[in-house]
Amino acid sequence: MNLVFVLLLVAAAIAGAVRGDIKAVGQGAFDGASQGVTLAIGLIGVMALWLGLMRIAEKAGLVEKLARAARPIFRPLFPSIPDGHPAISAMLLNIAANMMGLGNAATPFGIKAMEELEKLNPTPGTATNAQVLFLAINTASLQLVPTTVIALRASARSTDPAGILLPTLVATFCALTVAIVSAKLLERVWK
Amino acid sequence: MRHAVEIASSWILIALLVGIPLHGWVKGVKVYEAFVEGAKEGFNVAVRIIPFLVAILSAVGAFRGAGAMDALAKVLAPITGPLGLPAEVLPMALVRPLSGSGALGLLGNIFATPGLGPDSYAGRLGSVLQGSTETTFYVLSVYCGSVGIVRYRHALAAGLLADFTGLTASVLIARMLWA
Numbered sequence: 001m002n003l004v005f006v007l008l009l010v011a012a013a014i015a016g017a018v019r020g021d022i023k024a025v026g027q028g029a030f031d032g033a034s035q036g037v038t039l040a041i042g043l044i045g046v047m048a049l050w051l052g053l054m055r056i057a058e059k060a061g062l063v064e065k066l067a068r069a070a071r072p073i074f075r076p077l078f079p080s081i082p083d084g085h086p087a088i089s090a091m092l093l094n095i096a097a098n099m100m101g102l103g104n105a106a107t108p109f110g111i112k113a114m115e116e117l118e119k120l121n122p123t124p125g126t127a128t129n130a131q132v133l134f135l136a137i138n139t140a141s142l143q144l145v146p147t148t149v150i151a152l153r154a155s156a157r158s159t160d161p162a163g164i165l166l167p168t169l170v171a172t173f174c175a176l177t178v179a180i181v182s183a184k185l186l187e188r189v190w191k
Numbered sequence: 192m193r194h195a196v197e198i199a200s201s202w203i204l205i206a207l208l209v210g211i212p213l214h215g216w217v218k219g220v221k222v223y224e225a226f227v228e229g230a231k232e233g234f235n236v237a238v239r240i241i242p243f244l245v246a247i248l249s250a251v252g253a254f255r256g257a258g259a260m261d262a263l264a265k266v267l268a269p270i271t272g273p274l275g276l277p278a279e280v281l282p283m284a285l286v287r288p289l290s291g292s293g294a295l296g297l298l299g300n301i302f303a304t305p306g307l308g309p310d311s312y313a314g315r316l317g318s319v320l321q322g323s324t325e326t327t328f329y330v331l332s333v334y335c336g337s338v339g340i341v342r343y344r345h346a347l348a349a350g351l352l353a354d355f356t357g358l359t360a361s362v363l364i365a366r367m368l369w370a
Contacts, residue, residue, distance in 0.1 A: 001341075001342075009253060012254040012257040016259075019258050027256055037245065045233075049230065060214055110333075114334045118340075124340075125339060127346055132349065136346065138334065141325040147196055147197060153302070156309040158314075159310055164319050167361070171361045171364060174357065174360040175360065178352055179350070179353035182345075182348065182352045
């Protein structure tokens with residue numbers, strides 16, 4: 001990440017200098033910075049809502065029940081997580097919300113999952129294998145039906161707005177497979 | 192199809208929104224108190240991820256503002272064009288891991304460009320690409336930021352490999368179906 005950060009900034013400065021528009025580099029950085037704050041602040045409402053609901057579900061024993069039910073799917077992928085751990089239900093809810101395209105609920109569940117996984121982390125500040133695998137799954141776009149794209153196509157008067165559905169699913173599946181396999185393989189390389 | 196999916200999603204949302212408190216109440220949980228207790232965390236989490244988002248988005252903002260993306264696209268276009276990734280879609284593919292809204296905006300541009308449109312090769316490829324790749328940098332910043340993780344280990348590599356696979360698969364499928 002350190003390298004990416006420096007590379008982006010240096011490339012920006014060089015490109016700005018070459019194009020003779022160095023002002024745009026600073027402006028872009030400022031715009032990005034305030035965009036970051038706006039995004040984070042915008043998350044507060046949905047975060048609070050879903051974390052509140054999660055707490056109710058936890059106290060009612062629903063979270064643990066869900067985790068036990070999902071155990072067979074998650075155990076081979078996440079062998080380090082104890083049975084019935086709330087991390088499993090949070091990950092399950094995150095993945096389910098992503099598949100349904102409920103992006104707004106997926107993020108709070110995902111953050112909750114990261115928090116629960118962090119409780120099992122012996123080296124805080126460094127991602128565990130389980131966390132990396134969970135992140136990798138999230139970086140493969142899991143949405144079953146890309147509603148935003150279909151809506152945009154429809155509004156651009158496409159004759160077949162949903163025609164991209166199956167191709168998208170196939171491409172997503174390829175990306176997900178590579179995400180899981182590479183997370184599993186690279187965990188031995190990247191200590 | 193889209194409407195059916197949207198309606199189903201809305202119902203699932205309502206089922207969770209109503210079902211969780213109702214189930215808790217039946218189980219004897221003090222639902223209001225539990226909700227408020229959990230919700231309190233929402234603000235802290237949002238504040239915790241601010242520095243992570245500012246770091247990546249300001250760097251991405253500078254990079255895009257400088258026109259470095261366009262320069263990179265110009266260099267790569269002669270190579271990717273013959274492979275089935277035309278110059279119109281290449282900038283979108285490059286922006287996708289960095290900015291979801293940016294990529295969606297570029298897709299909108301492809302749709303609006305006379306001679307391209309949503310049913311052109313570029314339009315269809317862009318659509319599949321948008322749906323099968325994710326804003327890897329945003330996902331990593333938000334999720335790692337929320338728990339204070341600064342060393343991502345192989346998460347970035349795995350995420351970018353997934354994005355690259357999504358891109359490659361999109362191009363291969365588009366070439367097969369629509370070229």
